[in-house]
Amino acid sequence: MEEKRTGRKRSKKRWLKITLAVIGVLVLGIGLYVWSIYGNARDTVNEQMHEQVDSIDRDKTKEKVEATEPLNVLLLGVDQREDDSGRSDALMVMSLDPKDDSMQLVSIPRDTRTMIAGRGTEDKINHAYAFGGSDMAVETVESFLDVELDYFVRLNMEGLEELVDKLGTITVDNEIAWDDGKYDFGVGPVEMDGDKTMAYVRMRKQDPEGDFGRTERQRKVIQGIIEQGASVGSVTKINDYIDVLGTNMTTNMDFDDMKDLFNGYRNTRKDIASYQMQGSGTKIDGTYYLMVPDEEVQKVHDMINKG
Structure with missing residues (x-):
């Protein structure tokens, strides 16, 4: 009888050791996978996506982030193909306020x-990027609005389709109905994959607001990407997103900057407001321009600075 009890004890101990060994292997495997994701993200951001610009004081921005002060980020959507410097098709200032x-x-x-x-010459604001890249675009927007920018993010619009597809779909609240022959866009929530998203942001001829309407749709898409990206729970997809961004996105943030923003500013997406600058169109020497009055510039300056 004593031998049977001893045998059972040994058997239990053996199975306990096997179970612990399996758990240990799983924990180690998960740990290595998470580290590989972390390492891939860090290397992609620091080696492929990072671009320092002289027009932004990096040390000053870091002080703001450490104190969780409001930040301003210039978003540049650029139609840029091979051997083409491109022009900024979309310009937005994203202001993050962690206090509220x-x-x-x-x-x-x-x-x-x-x-x-x-x-020293006046021109369309989107030409600044074509003339002098991100640095000139940042300086021009700062001078135009008399605001301080802390970061810039440049996204190649050609990569927008791939990014949305990696996310699965995004949803926007569409305000006007139209049909482009391929897609039917109804009023209300519209779920879109990458190809449909590109059709959504590029339509102008059927929009009574013209380029203003197009810019509004670009804002809605950016908002949809932010919301969907924050809600995606599958860690296995992270490397896919990183690879897409690595070939289509450039920023003066490094990996540590992104971690700090996630830790201190991630809840700012809970309350998103949007606005489009207003002006009147005119032609100068045969070229169309939007003339924004000083009162409108001051209004936007105050909005960004919470003046």
């Missing part, structure tokens, strides 16, 4: 006439 967990997206119409920083 709010985010504000202000669109600057691409035809807005303003002084281009470093050139």
